[in-house]
Amino acid sequence: MIFHRLLTQETVIQLIDQIDREQHLLFYSYLTQRRDSAQFIGQFVNHQLTAVLAYTSELSFPAFSFYCANNQQVYFHELITFTRTTLQLDEHVICGTILCDRDLQLFQSYGLITGNPQRFLTMKHGDQAKLLEDNRAERIKEEEYSEAIDFIRKGGMRFFTRSEIKGCPFLGIKDGRDFVAVGGFHFYDRQLVEIGNIITKPEYRGRGLGKLLTSQLTWMGKQLSADVYLGVMKENQPAVHVYESLGFETTAELSIVDFTLSCHEFTSKS
Known part of the structure; x- marks a missing residue:
């Protein structure tokens, strides 16, 4: 017997301890950081939970996280x-998520993927001795939020919500009155610390500002949790090398994908 339903808060909380956080960091973030705003659609086969699609409308596109138990x-x-x-979504709307190789193959087998998947690394900090001692970046003040948000969005940050800058520490470096580099967190909580949104103005790149911000943010993250994560496109090897030089190590290699909700394969079972 197959049935679907929105998961209860109790079931969502139970999943937190059942998943491998490092291999399913995006889904873990939905369970812990987006639990109150996300919707979790579960599939049950013979009364056993086999798969979950978690959805949030907080981003600029329909954002999902997929977890497959079996x-x-x-x-x-x-x-x-x-x-x-x-969710009352059009079948052709372009959605986004991050998938492991097994789940990517599943989405591809049903013709959901649009465009080319982009390889993405989840990294976790290990060697604290590699962090810098430089603390010249300053915390962004409330009256600077709008300016910082404009700077981040002009830098092309897709995975960014306005609530992040209000709820998490953000650091900035200015030249005169203007931001030239900004960095912050996707999540800053004892359950999950994830650095994100490191943006440097193009003409200021190559001066070590991104490395400085990442190091300072990592120090801040360590105040809450021993485990500090970040994500980076695999093709961005200069950034990968910077993170490795600061003591980060790759824990998972995934794919960022765009997909639709229009299945082209009509076999009942994967």
Whole structure:
């Protein structure tokens, strides 16, 4: 028997201790940091939870996280159809998520992926001795929020919500009155510390500002949790090398994808 429903808060909380955080960091962030604003659609086969699609409307596009508890028991077409109907989303709307290789193949087998997947690394900080002692970046003040948000968005940051800068520490470096580099957190909580949104003005790149900001943010993150994470495109090797020089190590290699909710494969089971 197959059925779908929105998961209760109790079930969502139970999942926190059941998943591998480092391999499913995006889903973990939905469970812990976006739990109150996200919707979790579960598929049950013979009363066992087999897959979850978590959705948030906080970003500039429909954002999802997919978790598969049992790849051999997922009825994917049915899950996508129920999700589309429940959330009242058009089947051709462009959505976004981050997938492991196994789940990427599942999405591809149903014709959901649009464009080319981009390889993405999850990194975790290890060697504290590699961090810098430079603390010249200053915390962004409330009256500077709008200016900082404009700077981040002009830098092309897609995975950014206005609530991040209000709820997490952000650091900035200025030349005169203007920001030339800004860095902050996606999440700053004892359950999850994830650095994100490191933006440097193009003409100021190559001066070590991104490295300085990352180091200072890592120090801040360590005040809350021993585990500090960040994500970076694999093709951005200069950034990867900077993070490695600061003591970060890759824990997972994934793919950022755009996808639709229109299944082209109509077999019942993956």
